[in-house]
Amino acid sequence: MNKSTEIQPLPTNPVTNLFGIQYPIIQAGMIWCAGWELASAVSNAGGLGLIGSGSMYPEILREHIRKCKAATDKPFGVNVPLIYPDIEKHIEISIEEGVKIIFTSAGNPKTWTSLLKSYGITVVHVVSSVKFALKSEDAGVDAVVAEGFEAGGHNGREETTTMVLIPAVRDAIKIPLIAAGGIGSGRSMLAAMALGADGVQMGTRFALSNESSGHPAFKKAILESGEGDTMLTLKKLTPVRMLHNRFFEEISNAERGGADADTLTAMLGRGRAKKGMFEGDLDEGELEIGQVGGYIKEIKTAAEIVKEIWNEFEASGKELMDRADFFGTKRV
Secondary structure, eight states, rough: OOOOOOOOOOOOOEEEEEEHHHHSEOOOOOTTTTTHHHHHHHTTTTBEEEEEGGSSSHHHHHHHHHHHHHHSSSSSEEEEEEETHHHHHOOOOOOOOTTOOEEEESSSSGGGGHHHHHHTTTEEESSSSHHHHHHHHTTSEEEEEOTTTTTTOOTTTOOOOOOHHHHHHHHOSSEEEEESSSSOOOHHHHHHHHOOOOOEEEEEHHTTTTOEEEEEEHHHHHHTOOOOOOEEOOSSSSSSEEESSSHHHHHHHHHHTTTOOEEEEEHOOSSSHHIIIIITTTSSOBBBOOOGGGGOOOBBHHHHHHHHHHHHHHHHHHHHHHHHHTTTOOHH
16 A cells, blocks of 8 residues: 655644644544554545554554554554453553554543653543543643534433534633534534634544445445434443444333343343444444434545545635625625
8 A cells, every 4th residue: 555645734723733634634433444444544645544443352453553554654543442341451552553643532531641641642532521621631631522412433421512512612621622523524624613623523424435444234324324314322321323223223112111221231232333333234233323424425435535525625615705795794
């Protein structure tokens, strides 16, 4: 795989400066979709690719890091969900392999931030509320991802939308802010930046890329989905947004029937996400994906997605300025 030419970060953007990338576009570290192939492709295209370690055994993570380093000389990172097993080993391997950027999520940012920063690692934590954004800043992270409840996969209990969350977090913190949740185009990126974000993180859009390791049947199901075909469930455990299927209906019916956390855990079992997203079992698998999946109708390469998002972002910004006459605010 060819490595890209040298990229210079945009001079005035906190996110591009922080990571040393060209565009303030981050590919989320999704379980079962975000391996070395996707991460390196996004990084080579000028964004920041993340390896999703949550679905990997420790030595598999090491293999993905090494393959990613061989495939790109651009910055990339590892996403470490703190609720998964083997976290200590994932952190240890990331340090040993010289990973320079780590995104943590689904846990307390104070647990690992100091250690990671002692090795010169840039640390970003994913939050779903102002409260946890402030805790993350206090823990010393370099940036936060504020994720609205439109996002797929594990989600916040607050159910705060991206449009409400981003300006609230922007007003509360001083460190760089990355918006996530429901962002899958240049237009939605522009909206997030207008709300106060310095960059965006996208999961669902990159799950529907050629380089995503999600099963073809899973990708096809997303492409065929529509408005309202995802919903938050498992709220007595850790809320998860997923596509409607037979497993989703079983869980939802159990929740409505008053099932407790132990019962839901037993129904969830082991390997549900792998079964659905990686192995393509559309009936019994857990199909984690965001609301924006219902509006994406084409699979493209990661490089095409980055280019398309950025071009639309720039064009939408110019269009908005041209429309300023309508609002009576256009400058002479």
